[in-house]
Amino acid sequence: MGLASTGAPWFRASMSSGTFSLLSPRSPLSVPISPSRNVCLSSALLSRINNSYTWRRKFFCNCLSCAYWKKSATLDCKASVYVQRRCTQNFRRSVTENRVRKVSCSLLKVEDGINDEACELVSGVELSLGEGADNIQAYLFKAVKNNNGTGILLLSDVFGFEDSSTREFAYRIACNGYNVLVPDLFRGDPWGRDRPKAMFEEWIGGQDPQRVAKDIESSTKWMVDEFVAAGISKKLGIIGFCFGGGRVIEVLARDRGACFGIGVSFYGTRMDPSIASKISVPVLFISGDDDPLCPVNVLRDMEKSIGSGAKVVLFGERGHGFAHRPASPEEDGDAEQAFTTMRNFLYDGLVVNKN
DSSP states (O other): OOOBSTTOOOEEEETTTTEEEEOOSSOOEEEEOOTTSEEOOOHHHHHHHHHHSOOSSOOOEEEEEEEEEEETTEEEEEEEEEESSOOBOOTTSOOOTTOOEEEOOOOOOOOTTOOSOSSOOEEEEEEEESSGGGOEEEEEEEEOSSOOOOEEEEEOOTTOTTOHHHHHHHHHHHHTTOEEEEEOTTTTOOOOTTSOGGGHHHHHHTSOHHHHHHHHHHHHHHHIIIIITTTSOSSEEEEEETHHHHHHHHHHHHHTTSSEEEEEEESOOSOOGGGGGGOOSOEEEEEETTOTTSOHHHHHHHHHHHOTTEEEEEETTOOTTTTTSOOSHHHHHHHHHHHHHHHHHHIIIIIIOOO
């Protein structure tokens, strides 16, 4: 099993060859390892690692360790990567349906009085929801340790539920004790970065709003059956980015507090402010003040329509997608602040207040 940071390269531990390898398109890096000892990387090797990839974020690796892990009569190797910011799987690589994968992560400092362990053992499983023409794929991240029992539906941006940035964000939420479901809103046809931008409107026009709404409803029903009906969670939370952020508003307006107790919209697109008055639960809007796809005046209008439960948090000089796709060290800092703001909002609304 490999661990990587934010779409970064795969790390591979090979017990047969006794090496710990970084798979690089330029040149592989190998370090001798032993099941009984830790391997600490020197600053020179760290420099080689950082120079091996063009990363969106700097990756600071302090220690790599490897140990045998015995599970279900099979011998496996569990590698842990301790990083300054975060660590996560490379989610570009999918797993077979219903096969659980477990990864370990370092502890992140939980601020503002929240004493939960912010990064812990998390399981991930691919799901198939619905039957026949209504069947959709989804991915569930589940906190194994200190699970607070709360379910959260995460709606992706146009790049889909398999995108590494979206899955990394979902994983980080699960690290805080939640159960996070990420459905495939585009039925296997997300927007691709290699597609001509001129084709975007044609592509988005092919994503039938009624079909998307139905798929979200199916995902919601599954979560209600899994967490609410079982008495584990009183209400669900919903989070969305960009395209998904716009759908959060529609879902909450239709739901009217029946299933969802809280919502977070990150720079939502194609939002209809006229339906905001139908929302009866707290909503957090996070966006940049320089995002043409999510105008500030639209957010302010919805904040007024929703009332006291709504909160708009703006980040100066930030454009679209900075919170889950930071493109610079400055955006990276704001992304961390945005995550902390969201995390505290969820904790107060879903964990502390379980009504």
